[in-house]
Amino acid sequence: MEADITLRVDGEDRKVTVDTRTTLLDALRDRLGVTAPKKGCDHGQCGSCTVLVDGRRVVSCLSLAVARDGAEVTTAAGLADADGPHPVQRAFVANDALQCGFCTPGQVCSAVGVLAEVKAGWPSAVTEGDAAPELTDAEVRERMSGNLCRCGAYPGIVAAIREVGA
Amino acid sequence: MKPFAYRRATDARSAVATVAADPDAAFLAGGTNLVDHLKLGVACPSLLVDVSDLAADLVEHLPDGGLRIGAGTRNSDLAAHPVVRAHYPLLSEALLSGASGQLRNAATTAGNLLQRTRCGYFRDATAPCNKREPGSGCPAVAGHNRHHAILGASPDCVATHPSDLAAAMVALDATAVVLGPDGERRVPIGGLYRLPGDDPTRDTVLAHGELITAVELPAPFGGRARYRKVRDRASFAFALVSVAAAVRMHDGVVEDLRLVFGGLAHRPWRAAHAEDALRGSAPTEVALRAAADAELLDARTLSGNGFKVPLARNTLVSVLRELTDGAAEPEDDA
Numbered sequence: 461m462e463a464d465i466t467l468r469v470d471g472e473d474r475k476v477t478v479d480t481r482t483t484l485l486d487a488l489r490d491r492l493g494v495t496a497p498k499k500g501c502d503h504g505q506c507g508s509c510t511v512l513v514d515g516r517r518v519v520s521c522l523s524l525a526v527a528r529d530g531a532e533v534t535t536a537a538g539l540a541d542a543d544g545p546h547p548v549q550r551a552f553v554a555n556d557a558l559q560c561g562f563c564t565p566g567q568v569c570s571a572v573g574v575l576a577e578v579k580a581g582w583p584s585a586v587t588e589g590d591a592a593p594e595l596t597d598a599e600v601r602e603r604m605s606g607n608l609c610r611c612g613a614y615p616g617i618v619a620a621i622r623e624v625g626a
Numbered sequence: 627m628k629p630f631a632y633r634r635a636t637d638a639r640s641a642v643a644t645v646a647a648d649p650d651a652a653f654l655a656g657g658t659n660l661v662d663h664l665k666l667g668v669a670c671p672s673l674l675v676d677v678s679d680l681a682a683d684l685v686e687h688l689p690d691g692g693l694r695i696g697a698g699t700r701n702s703d704l705a706a707h708p709v710v711r712a713h714y715p716l717l718s719e720a721l722l723s724g725a726s727g728q729l730r731n732a733a734t735t736a737g738n739l740l741q742r743t744r745c746g747y748f749r750d751a752t753a754p755c756n757k758r759e760p761g762s763g764c765p766a767v768a769g770h771n772r773h774h775a776i777l778g779a780s781p782d783c784v785a786t787h788p789s790d791l792a793a794a795m796v797a798l799d800a801t802a803v804v805l806g807p808d809g810e811r812r813v814p815i816g817g818l819y820r821l822p823g824d825d826p827t828r829d830t831v832l833a834h835g836e837l838i839t840a841v842e843l844p845a846p847f848g849g850r851a852r853y854r855k856v857r858d859r860a861s862f863a864f865a866l867v868s869v870a871a872a873v874r875m876h877d878g879v880v881e882d883l884r885l886v887f888g889g890l891a892h893r894p895w896r897a898a899h900a901e902d903a904l905r906g907s908a909p910t911e912v913a914l915r916a917a918a919d920a921e922l923l924d925a926r927t928l929s930g931n932g933f934k935v936p937l938a939r940n941t942l943v944s945v946l947r948e949l950t951d952g953a954a955e956p957e958d959d960a
Contacts, residue, residue, distance in 0.1 A: 461629055461630065461631050461632070463632060479629075480629070480630055480631065480632040480674075481627045481629065481630070481664070483661065502665065503662055503665070504658060504662060504728075504729060507726065507728060510728055516702075516731045517727060517728050517731060518728050518731050518732045519658075519728045519729065519732075521661075522657055522658045522661045522662060522729075522732070523657055523661065523732065524632070524654070524657060524661060524674075526632045527632070527634075527654065527657065527676050527678065570727065570728065573727065573728075573731075574727065577702075577727065580706070581706070582702065582705070582706040583705065583706060583711065583718065583722060584722055585719075585722040585723050585861065590711065590712075601860075601861070602860075602861050603727055604727075605726055605727075605860075605861035605862040606725075606726025606727055606728045606729065606862055607726075
């Protein structure tokens with residue numbers, strides 16, 4: 461069954477007719493040609509499809525496109541502005557935070573979400589007490605545990621996120 | 627994936643009426659479990675009724691000192707809520723020990739409570755499974771059962787309930803507010819979940835079409851509380867064993883306590899025998915171990931999960947040691 465939806469993707473309104481079974485990830489990649497989010501496991505376990513929906517990081521593979529009608533979706537391709545790449549993207553390059561790069565768009569979107577969550581004072585499983593969380597290695601690793609990197613670029617990823625959050 | 631119709635609900639009563647009238651309809655909220663099941667062929671609804679817009683994300687104080695949590699409150703928002711962190715830290719700890727940041731941003735309170743087992747045979751639509759296809763058998767009993775139940779299982783099903791939040795909610799004596807076609811009823815979360823018995827298809831006592839609209843917590847229990855989760859990796863994994871515990875001490879004696887195991891049974895397992903053994907007693911090392919042993923006396927292990935008995939015992943004793951302020955010194959392990 462089909463549904464007409466509008467998604468605001470990386471700042472642009474996109475109207476599309478989707479089968480109700482289409483995930484947000486497949487709508488972006490296969491229907492709208494937005495290929496920054498990647499399909500890794502397609503079961504919410506690897507994080508490579510992470511995008512920001514209305515400002516919050518989610519896995520787009522476990523979201524139905526029809527249920528996101530009207531949402532604002534930001535992919536890694538939409539993080540840049542007129543000044544060039546987003547600070548998180550620059551830090552990933554500077555810290556050698558990738559090898560093959562397949563997981564990187566999801567890592568970057570997730571990292572942007574993490575920085576906003578820390579700024580809002582959200583605790584994690586490793587946050588001690590009621591104090592505002594600080595971006596230690598342990599905090600970054602815990603908060604980024606939903607993004608896998610099979611190349612094992614984790615040390616660079618942690619360094620990049622700490623650099624931007626400092 | 628089987629085709630399905632999609633409707634966005636604008637009020638809870640009509641959403642309930644729609645789903646209750648159609649045996650093949652299902653509610654959709656965060657989707658983190660259901661969308662996965664659609665892909666796996668574990669769930670094949672013909673109609674999804676999306677309840678995300680029902681404005682059920684309010685966290686409000688109750689006149690009796692308790693807290694009312696809207697069923698649609700996202701796991702991340704609930705874990706970070708200042709009142710929850712200050713007065714029900716057990717809930718925050720349990721939520722933050724589960725899933726990933728991305729999933730917690732989408733998953734809802736009621737959706738978390740109603741998530742289904744992660745038994746690999748249940749999730750594999752090509753395998754027999756009494757929970758998915760009644761009467762087809764249970765390969766886990768003689769198969770891969772490292773994650774499976776040691777308490778309250780049946781020959782038909784040895785699955786465990788995966789929710790960390792559920793174990794904490796039972797320890798907090800929470801109540802689900804449930805809307806059905808005939809009106810509203812209240813179900814204590816401690817009585818929400820079923821043991822598998824000879825009908826493992828049903829995880830809970832809810833009827834088809836009933837919708838959890840809120841969860842209510844009583845006034846804080848007081849004392850100290852802890853959620854501790856033991857798992858195969860440091861983050862983003864389901865519990866092998868978890869303990870949700872709240873203890874109130876008075877004059878060196880356990881005045882009152884609530885103990886719940888996760889990861890051991892088809893439902894969060896209220897450790898009533900252990901509670902009874904310790905209530906009114908001094909929490910000596912001997913007493914703590916005896917209480918844990920009393921609870922695990924009826925444990926029945928499978929080929930791959932025998933380790934859960936000592937793991938559950940040691941985790942419970944360790945948490946109790948911490949919460950009773952080290953009143954008893956640890957001895958050499960026997």
